[in-house]
Amino acid sequence: MNLKDKIRVVEDFPKEGISFKDITTLLQDGKAYKRAVDLCIEAVKDKEFDIIIGPEARGFLIGAPMSYATGKGFVPVRKPGKLPYETVKYEYELEYGTDALEIHRDSIKPGQKVLIVDDLLATGGTILSTIKLIEQLGGQVVSVLFLIELEFLNGRDTLKDYDVKSVIKY
Numbered sequence: 001m002n003l004k005d006k007i008r009v010v011e012d013f014p015k016e017g018i019s020f021k022d023i024t025t026l027l028q029d030g031k032a033y034k035r036a037v038d039l040c041i042e043a044v045k046d047k048e049f050d051i052i053i054g055p056e057a058r059g060f061l062i063g064a065p066m067s068y069a070t071g072k073g074f075v076p077v078r079k080p081g082k083l084p085y086e087t088v089k090y091e092y093e094l095e096y097g098t099d100a101l102e103i104h105r106d107s108i109k110p111g112q113k114v115l116i117v118d119d120l121l122a123t124g125g126t127i128l129s130t131i132k133l134i135e136q137l138g139g140q141v142v143s144v145l146f147l148i149e150l151e152f153l154n155g156r157d158t159l160k161d162y163d164v165k166s167v168i169k170y
């Protein structure tokens, strides 16, 4: 099965010049979704981690099933105003705008080994800010895993101090 064939590419969304990689077509195909999650788990099989962290919203779609399959906990990183308890916040730039992310202050214990998971690496801004949040709380990022990497945007340069893995590359 070629997973790339399951991803729908929508040109000029959400604005002109962006070639949007739409994973909803992959997710709605049960076998393809399972294969994608299995490949993500395979990609980090040599890594030791205590917890999985994924940013809203598409990071949940990959991180939560990986959490279920590996038996590790899942910590959501969310857009501002969504988490009910005390949070720390970080602002960042996207391929198509700016945004901010928050995490619960008590979600990571100092020294915990963290695997970060997201659906897609573009500029790396989302994950760099996720890393800042984790490190502020004393977590240790052992690896960062993406289902999709847009290599031409050089997000790996932004994340050069970290172990970065991806399953599908454009």
Ligand SMILES: O=P(O)(O)OC[C@H]1O[C@H](OP(=O)(O)OP(=O)(O)O)[C@H](O)[C@@H]1O
Binding pocket: 055, 056, 057, 058, 059, 093, 094, 095, 099, 118, 119, 120, 121, 122, 123, 124, 125, 126, 127, 155
């Ligand atoms: O590498 P970057 O340039 O930071 O871009 C990648 C991020 O952009 C998308 O999320 P988006 O903010 O569109 O939110 P969503 O998951 O809620 O759709 C995607 O799911 C990644 O998290």
Ligand SMILES: Nc1ncnc2[nH]cnc12
Binding pocket: 018, 019, 020, 021, 022, 095, 096, 120, 122, 150
């Ligand atoms: N080109 C793209 N396709 C899908 N999600 C994205 N997030 C940032 N850039 C994206």
